[in-house]
Amino acid sequence: MSSTRNRRPSTTVTPNQTPLLQRRLKTKPALAVIAILLLGNILWFISWLIPNKGQEIGSDEQVAAIDGDVITRQEWMIAMEERYGKETLQNLVNESVMEKAAKTYKIKVTDKEIDLELALMRSAQDKFDTAMQNLSVEQLRQKIRSQLILDKVLTKDVVIEEESVEKYYEENQGLYNTKTSYRTNFIEVDSKKAADEALGELKNGSDFTVLAREISVDSASASLGGDIGFLTENQENVDPTIINTVKSLKANEVSKAFKLDNGHYGIVQVQEVLEGQSFTYDDVKEHIERELALEQLTQSVTPEAFWSEFNATWYYGESKKEK
Template structure:
């Protein structure tokens, strides 16, 4: 959030984990960033599908501009042209990974997905923009597919337990996760505007819609005010925002606050993720898998398994 974040402090201050030591924890984020973005598109396209009984090629009007009509068919064709290939690829990849899990007898538990979610939320990187508008179910499915792929790739790679224990002992701080707050902000340049915005919210206006309309922080405004998960000790977010957020529960909206840059803001907490501490037994398999991934070919994607599971698609090409 450009207009509300303070300059970053020295990254090597005591009690702050160096970026190089965070690598294992954040690696799954980089691997699934692209397909998570496609999840949004899949949801949006599914929403566009007409009600049962209507033809997809219907001439139903969805917009009119100075007499020019845009039909549902026009809309659907445009969506398929822009996003159809990527969305279909995402669906095929998920199906292929499920086939791989069955073939290699791979299991992915809810507990494992919960761990990956907690680690991602504490990574404090730009992953949160990819999570925007993803339902919990969509996000968990993406993580499940990635975990299956990782387990397939590392099933024959052995890691000494001493290496796993050594990494855990050297990086225990990574697995003591603070409570974090999924936060949205509306930022304006005067208290009067902030008071007016708060009044609108109390009258029932949607926070994300209002943020897109009036917030002067362009980075967060484009996401409906969403700045992702923040923690009490976060160093790159205005302290006033942090103080406001940690006093709120899910769905609550703060009073008007003043920011360090002289602007005013309103904060909403969408979700509170309680802090967790993970023991060696909790994260042993996670660390082992991440260390093993260092020993397998890089940039392996689900497409590498399409041929094995006879997957084809109909965009004028066949994956081999």
């Protein structure tokens, strides 16, 4: 691990560095999380493709047909492996390596720390809603845990002055006061008649996400079963009528039809409501210290840098590869 230690020199952050750090801190965590969540989506999709117990992956089960031409499960799985196999396996190895690193370097990640990161992520949800699609809470928490382990290992020798942490918190308290957010499904149709017909189907037991895929004219959300992520009050680029309607609903409630600014009609369903939170300095002190410390690294370091230390061997592909 000596080479890795050379990338983590003891460093002191002074207050006059804060403006630059402020600009970088606002983007780096979000980008890192987006990458993590996108990999998580791949994992979810692959796991969804795995057949039920007792069913052979290489079976001739038909999964689709086009004008009589059949696509089998085996063909489907081979195509998915070619497209996502490497990234999925790499993510699994990285998670395992980070767990080994946590034990070796006696790094602890608490549920409270994961809760904090999750809350801060949700406060900026509009930046990576798409990446979160189809990712369970437990999968998301595991991704956050792995990232925290990596960050803690990389920054454990970096020294940050408390004055810098306090200054950053004072100048950016808005980042640590999260608004109440509403995870929302959305259907948009051309007319009031179409909206009323959709409401009738929902009252008769139709699934909101299935119906959104079938009839919503908002193509971006329709492909996701109507999921438009977490909405907050006064959120930019969202029709205010949608926000106001969502705020009046409880979790799992479906709205009446309402007119949108573009003349179409909408229906929303609230999946869950996350109450806003205010985090004190003590709540986020370690979080800020860690992010400031990460800015002191001379180069970007990923979990792959630890593969050789923990004897991770790569067999995927045509030739054996060891990192």
